[in-house]
Amino acid sequence: MKRILLACSSGMSTSLLVTKMQAYARSIGDEAEIWAVGQDKAKEGLKSADVVLIGPQMSFLKEELQKEAEPLQITVDVIDMMAYGMADGKRAYEQALSLMENK
Template sequence: MTQKTIMLACDAGMSTSLLVNKMKKVAKEKNLDYKIFATPVSHADSYLEKEEINLVLLGPQVRYMLKDMKAIFDPKGIPVEVIPMTDYGMMNAKNVLALAESLL
């Protein structure tokens, strides 16, 4: 299996970094080869030139940008989805990773 890259985009990338670390731990426990990182949503499109992105997950605080982000990533075949508020707030990495897996 080739490595998949999951980008989490939020307002500033701070709180999402906690979720990223938890998701990495869960992925490792499941022997999943995922590269997971966080970035501010304002920098998300710049990663198209730097990384092979397979999925973009938006923090619920930037859900209003879903349409704009889909306009950028959908033409490249990269799914974009909003992380459910409850899972984000509870830092439920298992649920967020399950969402990611369903979209990959």
């Protein structure tokens, strides 16, 4: 089971993207737990994730979150701007998979 955490300022703007990512994962037969949290819960949430994608508006926190995630061998990255803006679940899911494969 793949565990993908999305984090944004409040957790609201990534909710639609989570839904689309879940639908895409199901369509290709993947088992994935995908959830969203607000910025204040991101550090706590990363302990349960395989990969963390953060909203573009949180890009300033990437380095800080990555330092927290390194001992857990978790990669943190900013959600592709086009995928985020268009709520492209396929593209965001594939970004997460790529990060998991390259760690």
